[in-house]
Every structure is written in C-alpha cells, then in structure tokens.
Amino acid sequence: MSIKTLPPKPKNLFPVWLSVALAMLWLIIWDLGVDFKDLLYGVEDMTEYFSRYGAPNFSNMSSYLYLMVQTLVTAFWGTVLAFIMAATIAPYAARPLTPNAVAYRVAKELLNFMRAMPDLLLALIFVSSMGLGPLPGVLALSVHTAGFLGKFFAENMERVPAGKYEALSAVGAGFTQKIVFAAWPSMLREAVGNTLYIFDRNVRMAAVLGLVGAGGIGLELHDALRLFKYNQASALIIIILITIVVIDNLSSWIRKVLN
Amino acid sequence: MAYISLREVCKVYPNGYCALKNINLDIEAGQFIAVLGPSGAGKSTLLRAMNALDPATQGEITIDGVTLNKKNYRKIRAHVGMVFQQFNLVDRLNVMTNVLVGRLAEHSWLSSLFYLFPKTDYQIAEAALREVDLLDKAWSRADKLSGGQQQRVGIARALAQQPKLILADEPIASLDPKASEEVLKLLRKICSEKGITVIVNLHQVEYAKQYADRIIALNAGWLVFDGSPEQLTAAKQAEIYGTTFEETSHEPELVLAHA
Amino acid sequence: MNPSWYWPTPNGKPPLTAVLSVVLPIAVLVLTASTVDMSYNKVFYALPRMLDFTQHLWVMPDWHYLPQLGEKMLETVEMTLLATALAVVISMPLGILAAKNASPNPWIFRMTRDLLSFIRALPELVWALVFVSALGLGPLPGIMALALVTVGFMGKFIAESIEVVDFKAVEGLESTGCTKFQSILYAMLPQAVPDFIGSLLYILDHNLRAASILGLVGAGGIGYDMVMSMRLFNYERIGMIALSIYALVTLLDRLSDVFRQKAIGGILNVH
Numbered sequence: 001m002s003i004k005t006l007p008p009k010p011k012n013l014f015p016v017w018l019s020v021a022l023a024m025l026w027l028i029i030w031d032l033g034v035d036f037k038d039l040l041y042g043v044e045d046m047t048e049y050f051s052r053y054g055a056p057n058f059s060n061m062s063s064y065l066y067l068m069v070q071t072l073v074t075a076f077w078g079t080v081l082a083f084i085m086a087a088t089i090a091p092y093a094a095r096p097l098t099p100n101a102v103a104y105r106v107a108k109e110l111l112n113f114m115r116a117m118p119d120l121l122l123a124l125i126f127v128s129s130m131g132l133g134p135l136p137g138v139l140a141l142s143v144h145t146a147g148f149l150g151k152f153f154a155e156n157m158e159r160v161p162a163g164k165y166e167a168l169s170a171v172g173a174g175f176t177q178k179i180v181f182a183a184w185p186s187m188l189r190e191a192v193g194n195t196l197y198i199f200d201r202n203v204r205m206a207a208v209l210g211l212v213g214a215g216g217i218g219l220e221l222h223d224a225l226r227l228f229k230y231n232q233a234s235a236l237i238i239i240i241l242i243t244i245v246v247i248d249n250l251s252s253w254i255r256k257v258l259n
Numbered sequence: 260m261a262y263i264s265l266r267e268v269c270k271v272y273p274n275g276y277c278a279l280k281n282i283n284l285d286i287e288a289g290q291f292i293a294v295l296g297p298s299g300a301g302k303s304t305l306l307r308a309m310n311a312l313d314p315a316t317q318g319e320i321t322i323d324g325v326t327l328n329k330k331n332y333r334k335i336r337a338h339v340g341m342v343f344q345q346f347n348l349v350d351r352l353n354v355m356t357n358v359l360v361g362r363l364a365e366h367s368w369l370s371s372l373f374y375l376f377p378k379t380d381y382q383i384a385e386a387a388l389r390e391v392d393l394l395d396k397a398w399s400r401a402d403k404l405s406g407g408q409q410q411r412v413g414i415a416r417a418l419a420q421q422p423k424l425i426l427a428d429e430p431i432a433s434l435d436p437k438a439s440e441e442v443l444k445l446l447r448k449i450c451s452e453k454g455i456t457v458i459v460n461l462h463q464v465e466y467a468k469q470y471a472d473r474i475i476a477l478n479a480g481w482l483v484f485d486g487s488p489e490q491l492t493a494a495k496q497a498e499i500y501g502t503t504f505e506e507t508s509h510e511p512e513l514v515l516a517h518a
Numbered sequence: 519m520n521p522s523w524y525w526p527t528p529n530g531k532p533p534l535t536a537v538l539s540v541v542l543p544i545a546v547l548v549l550t551a552s553t554v555d556m557s558y559n560k561v562f563y564a565l566p567r568m569l570d571f572t573q574h575l576w577v578m579p580d581w582h583y584l585p586q587l588g589e590k591m592l593e594t595v596e597m598t599l600l601a602t603a604l605a606v607v608i609s610m611p612l613g614i615l616a617a618k619n620a621s622p623n624p625w626i627f628r629m630t631r632d633l634l635s636f637i638r639a640l641p642e643l644v645w646a647l648v649f650v651s652a653l654g655l656g657p658l659p660g661i662m663a664l665a666l667v668t669v670g671f672m673g674k675f676i677a678e679s680i681e682v683v684d685f686k687a688v689e690g691l692e693s694t695g696c697t698k699f700q701s702i703l704y705a706m707l708p709q710a711v712p713d714f715i716g717s718l719l720y721i722l723d724h725n726l727r728a729a730s731i732l733g734l735v736g737a738g739g740i741g742y743d744m745v746m747s748m749r750l751f752n753y754e755r756i757g758m759i760a761l762s763i764y765a766l767v768t769l770l771d772r773l774s775d776v777f778r779q780k781a782i783g784g785i786l787n788v789h
Contacts, residue, residue: 023602028596032738034658049652080543114769120731120741121760124748129567134554139561140459167347167413170310171420172336177371181360186353204641211643211734212745215554218643222735225647237644242685244639356526370523374532379520398528 008220056238057231059102062210068239071216072247074134074209075202078141082202083195084229085146090153091179097157111154114147119205122216134215141205145198152194156187192258196251203247207240261285262456263309263424268318270304270480277302279315280480288423291450292458295484296477297500302460305477307425309458311337323423337364340417342446344429346409350402354393354412357401358384361419380419380491387418391445407438414445425449427459431466443470464496580754586743587755591762593657594739598729601661604774605668612669613676615784620680620702631677631755638670642728657738664725664732675717679710719774726770 029036039046058064090099092107119140126136157179164182173181184191210218217240224233263286270279278301286292307313309320311332320327327335330364340361348357362380363371370376388394391411396404401412410430417425427446427508431439443459447470450457461467467474476484476491476499483499484491539584551557614620616634621627637645644665649659680702688705696704733741740759747755 021603025600028600032593032596032600034600034656034660034661036658038653038658039662046652070553073553075556076546076550077556078694080547089405093440111770112768113764116764116771117760118727118730118744118763119762120734121744121748124573124745126564128748128751129571130560130564135556135560138554138556147736161345163343163345163347164349166312167341167416168360168363169312169417170336170339170341171332171361173360173371174333174363174368176368177363177366180371180374181356181363182349185349188351189775208641208643209732221644225651237640237648240644241636241639245635248635248639353526359526374525375523376526378524381524 036248037038050131052230053234053237054234055231057229058235060232060235064220064236064239066180067210067217067220068243070134071206071210071218072243074137074141074206074214075199077138078145078202078206079091079195079199081138081142082146082149082198086149086153089146090150090157091175091183093150093154094157094183096160096162097175097178097183107150108154110146111150114143115151116147117144119144120212123209123212127213132213132215137206137209137214137216140209140214141202144205149194149198153187153191156190156194157183160186165191189258193255196254200247200251203244207244262288262323264281264319264321265309266319266321267362268308268315268320270301270308270313271316275504278480279477281306282318282482282484284475284485286458287458288290288361288456289450289454290456291447291470291472292456292475293458293473294458294475294477295462295464295473295499299479300477301480302477303428304480306341306428306458306460308425309426310341312341333364338420338422338424340420340422340425341411342413342417342425342430344432346406346413346433347379348401348409348412348416351400353398353400354388354404354415355381355384357412358387358415358419361387361416364420374451383421384415384419387415390418390449391415407441410434410438410442411445414442414449418449422455424456424458425455429460429462432462439466446470467491573727574751574753575757577757579758580752583755583758587740587758587762590733590740590743591766594729594733595726595766596662597657597664597732597738598722598725601664602668602718602725603727604609604661604665605672605721606718608665609672609676610749612673614680614702616673616677616679617706618677619683620698620706622698630673634673634677636670637666638674640667642667643732643735646732647735650736655736658727660732660737660739663737664728667728668721668725672717672721676710676714679713683709719778723767723770723774725740726767737750 010198056240085122089107089111092099092103093111094106098104098107122143123136126139130136131141164186165178168178168182206216210216210220211222213219218238219238221233221240224230224236263284265282265284268279268282269277271277282305294305296302304313308315309322311327313327314327315470316333322335322339325331325335332518349360356374359376359380362376362383365380366376385394385397388397391414393408393411393415396408396412401409404412410433413430414425425446430446434442443466446457446459449455459471468491471488474484474486474488474491475482478499525532527533570749572763580763612630612634615622616627616630618627621630645663646660649662652750653662683706688701691701691705729739731739731741731744733739733743734745736742740763743755744759746752
C-alpha cells in the first residue's frame, strides 16, 4: 500500500514562538524604561570615557600583585573545599548509589540550596560574622560552588553504565566501595574537567567578592573607580584581565593533556 | 539437603509483569547447569534472584543452608560470584584491581577508600589470574583487552571471591565463537576441578548439551524442562522454543521471531 | 601502618599521578593558608555568630517591603532576559566569524577570537562598574555588562560548535554549488543547534545569578537592596530577598529541565 498524495506539512510553531519572544522583549524594554538611545548619544561620551583608561598607572604594582595572588589563593581554597564537600554529598544524590530515598531527596535539595544562594549574599553573611578579609570569601565560594560541583558529580555518577555498579553489588561491596571502585574511576576525566571549570569561575568571583570586603583585588578596583582614579583602575583591570586569560589557557591546556 | 533450593519462587515486577512463576528447584553442589529458553523467558531473572540483584517477590531461596532475606544479601554475595554478558569491568582500572574487587566484601570501607589490599588478597588474585591464564595482562588497563580476555577477567574476579557458586548470565552472548568456547571450557574446568557449582544462561542449545551435567529450561517464567542433556530431545526442544533447532534454520522469519 | 597492605600497582606503591594530585594541592593549601587568613580559631569563633544570625532571620517578614521586592525581582528577571536575548542576536554572526572553518579570512578569525576572549575575561561586575561610571546608575549599564560578557561566552561556544560540525553534511551541500554563506546556514548551524539550546539554558541560569548581584554597584536589580539590608542588619528583608532569589533560581532550574527534554524532542524545528 503506497501513499498517493503528500501527507500534510507538520505545523511549524517556530514563527509563533519567535513572535511571543519578541513581544516579551518589547514589554521588558518598555517596563524597564531603558532607552538604548542613551547608548547612541553616549557613544561619543563613551569613547572619551574609555580613553581615560588609556594610561595605566602601575606604580603600586607590588601591592596589586599581592592582591591578585590573594584573589587566586581565595579561589583555590574555595575550589578545594568545594571539591571535598561535593565529593562527600554527591554519591547520596546519585540514584544508583544512594542508600535510601530520604537520603537522596535531602542530598539533592541540599545541593540545590547551596547552588541557589548567591555567593555574594553568602559572602555578606560570612563577613558580618567573621569580619573583613579573604576568609569569608573562601567560605562563601566553597559553599556556593560545592552545590554546582556536587550536581555535576552526581550527574556523572548517574551516567556510569549500571552494569559497573551491579558487578560491585554482586561481589557484596558496600556503599563506599561502590563509590571508590566503580563511580570515581569511571568519571574521573569529567570530574577533573568540572573542577577546572569551577576553579576558573571562582577566580572571577573572587575578584568580585572583594567589593563587599571579602578581600582581593575587587575592593581596590572599586575604590579606584569611586575616586575617579582611572589610571589606577585601568592598571587593575589589566592585571585582572591577564590573570584570568592565563588561568583560562592553563585550564584548557590541562584539559587537552588529560584527553 | 540440596546446596541450593528454590521453593515456589515468583518474581513480579512493579508494573505487574510476572517474570518467574512458581519455580521449584534443587541443585546439588558441584553441578554444571545450563539454563535455556527463549528471550524474555526469565533466565536472567532466575540467576539474579539467586544473588538478590533482583530479589524474588515470593517464595524462598536457600543457598548452603542460609535463606535469602533483606538483611543477608551482602553476606550471601560474598561467596556467590557472577559473570556478566557485558563483563562489567571498570575500564580505567587495571586487570589486577578489577580482580581484587572480588575481595571487597571482606574489608571495611576504610581500607577500600585508599585502594589498599592485604598481601593475602594479592595471592588469591594471582591464583585466579593464573587459572584464567591472564597473568601477563595483570597490569594492563581493562579496556585494552579483547572481549574474550575481558570476560576471563570477569571470571577471575568471581574466582577471587573464593565462591562456592558461580552464576554466569549469558557470559558468551557478546563473544565470537572461539572466545565463547574458551570461556565455557574455562567454566567447565573450574566446576570439575574445584567443585564449584556453576549455573550458566545460554542461547545455544548445542553448547548446553556439550558442557552441562544438567539442563534447565524456562519459558515465559515457567520451568518447562529439568533433566540431563540426553533427555533434551528434539521434541522437548520444540516445546521450549516453539520449534526445533533444525527447523528454525530453514525459516528466517521464525529465527527472527525467536531472536 | 600495617606493612602488608599494598596498592594494586606493579610495585605495590600508589601511582605517581595519584600521589601528586593529593600532595600538591595540600602543599599549596598549607603554604597559602596565611594569605587568606585561614585559621581554625577564626572559623570556630564565627560559628556562634552565624548561628545568631540565622536565628535573627526567623522573624516576621516586612510585608511593606513586598511591592518593592517584587519590583526589583522583576527588574532582575527582565535584565537577564533582555541581556541574554541581545547577546544571542549579536553572538551568532560573531560566532560564525570566530569559527575557523566558517570565517571569511584568517585575519578576521583571529581578531574576532581575541575580541571574544577579551570581553569574556572580566567578570560581569567589573564591566558593570565601568558602565555605571560611564552611563550612570540604572538597569542599562547592568544589561550592557551582562550582554557583553554573554556575547563573549556564547560567541566562543558557537564558534566551537561550528568547528566540530560533521563535514559530510557540508560537503553534500557544497556539491550542489551553493555559496559558503549558504553552507553555513544550511549545514553548519542546524547541527550546532542542540548544543546551543543546552548552553543557552545554562547561560540563562548564570545570568540570573549575575543579574541579582549587579545592583551592588548600582546597575539595577535586587543587588542593591540585598547589600543595603545586610549593612543595616535589616533581618526581615534579608530573609525575604534570599528566599525570593532561591525560589526564582530553582524555578528557572526546573523550567530548564523541562525545556531541555522537549527541545531534544524537536519542538524547535524550523522547517
């Protein structure tokens, strides 16, 4: 039995979605009262404004470098602590491994909660309980990114073929033994990639957390801009920029080497 | 008393599907048993009920005097080895570690956390590797071996448990004919020399007749045949599979229907 | 340690990479502990203060704040959506230019790639600081900052997707005698779409979080209220703000999961 005529063309909803999206965007622009003309008019002003950054002033180089190092170290500590927390919680949030349904729900919600809290808010809370300095930044970063890393790890663990876990059940292995001998060896590569990505992200966040007094180079930049010291600001921005670019390239390289 | 006994064993899945219907079996120690039957007959379910990977929903299974219940699964599994169709090795780990996994039931989570094993375990693992003739590959990564070799590692892992029973769930379904014969010969040798009870799921009736002391056949969850290879006449085969082996080879559609 | 326990390696000792990957980070942590004021005392003594803080959160919410909260949260969401939409539009052509196999000439390829690297390299908040300096307070600098950084990430992502496209499809198209532009449109972009959706959802999530803190520097959204209520110890508001951010982020998370499943099913067929 063959079809003699062309079956009807399936309804194409794309134009519908597109118009809905455009309508929404129009509404948003109207509601925010944002006027993009400001940008256009401001182009000349902006050009003049950006030119003020043209002469970077590196006279405080050593203190800037120290702050940058402090920022990097904050990111590193945050990432390591996050890794430890994530590695501990993640198996409970992975369906093939979790010992019971309650543990699973609790672990998942915990990770979600840690992820959802903005790191800035956490930093503010920690600063108010610990005072200024990089330590609250470290803790804020570690709690927040532990949520992300934990979710990644749990997803990786769930993606390991079920047979590997079964073989370990079949020899009588327990919870920890399944994690150590089936989950981690099978997801090591992805886990390292995830951790590098989180470290990358933490370097950026650490630079920013300084703005609330959590140490690092962010505070210095804020002050410089407040006092209109564009030369110093641009020096700081350049340092931040170079550091992030270096870290980016380093982590890409490490990932290439691992593959 | 029989080494393994199943009494009125039924397995009903949560969606209502009944995979095993009222199975009664007695198995003496040291027998080599082949389980035959069309796909979906319940062969895997039967084996997996015996080591509680898919526990039976009704009835009693007793191994070596101990009846399976929720609390003693791990204890039972410590001395019941399982060989899988997909081998279920951990690809990234070396062959030796995959074999040592068989010893995990004897150790607490603390030492397993660091991938440490006592010397006695290494001696047992070495003996197991010698038995399957893979000593030279002991330090190679598991995924660098051929299919037949990987399955032999799976058998070595089961041997490392020093089991009294080995359950082989379609061990040769993923192997070429030469590797299949190697594996079956190996299992037969282990059974005869060490007195280990071996139960193997197979699709190939010829292999079953060649290697087994006793053949059990399932169809749609029912036990439909239990006897010696000689008793498995063409007529009996027809009952099990719906047609005989000779007939199926002339009728491609029927072959496909039973595939 | 009992000497007869060994590692599963030929010499019984743990492999070098494993040892290094544990020892090196620990060494760095120990060496740098002072740089971040990491001290057991500080953390320990802070615990009662944090407990105290959480206790204070369990107060009646400031219901009068609700309308302003709603307004600011709405502003945050709108900033996110607008900035992301802008960024998507701008990053498509830039992404094509930044893809080695689709770029008209190697010079443009290199320049676009480097430009994208540059705008990615600074955190959104830094860009927001800069834009606020130039444009004044309000949501516009925030939108610009978000959009800019998103273009950086999205552009790179699109470029990479185009570069790993299956060339057989492209060849098939070129054998019909079409132009390079047409081959990009009909062979490369459609293959990059599924991954694009995934990364778009992820970027939306990231941008929502980023948007919620931009207010810190006056670039719109709930960030300003968040910081001010912390500074003034306005516990009633802090709880409300934290809760609403949590709710919003979780909502977006669930929606993305649903959307991801549907998108894989092909609801976005263009033709």
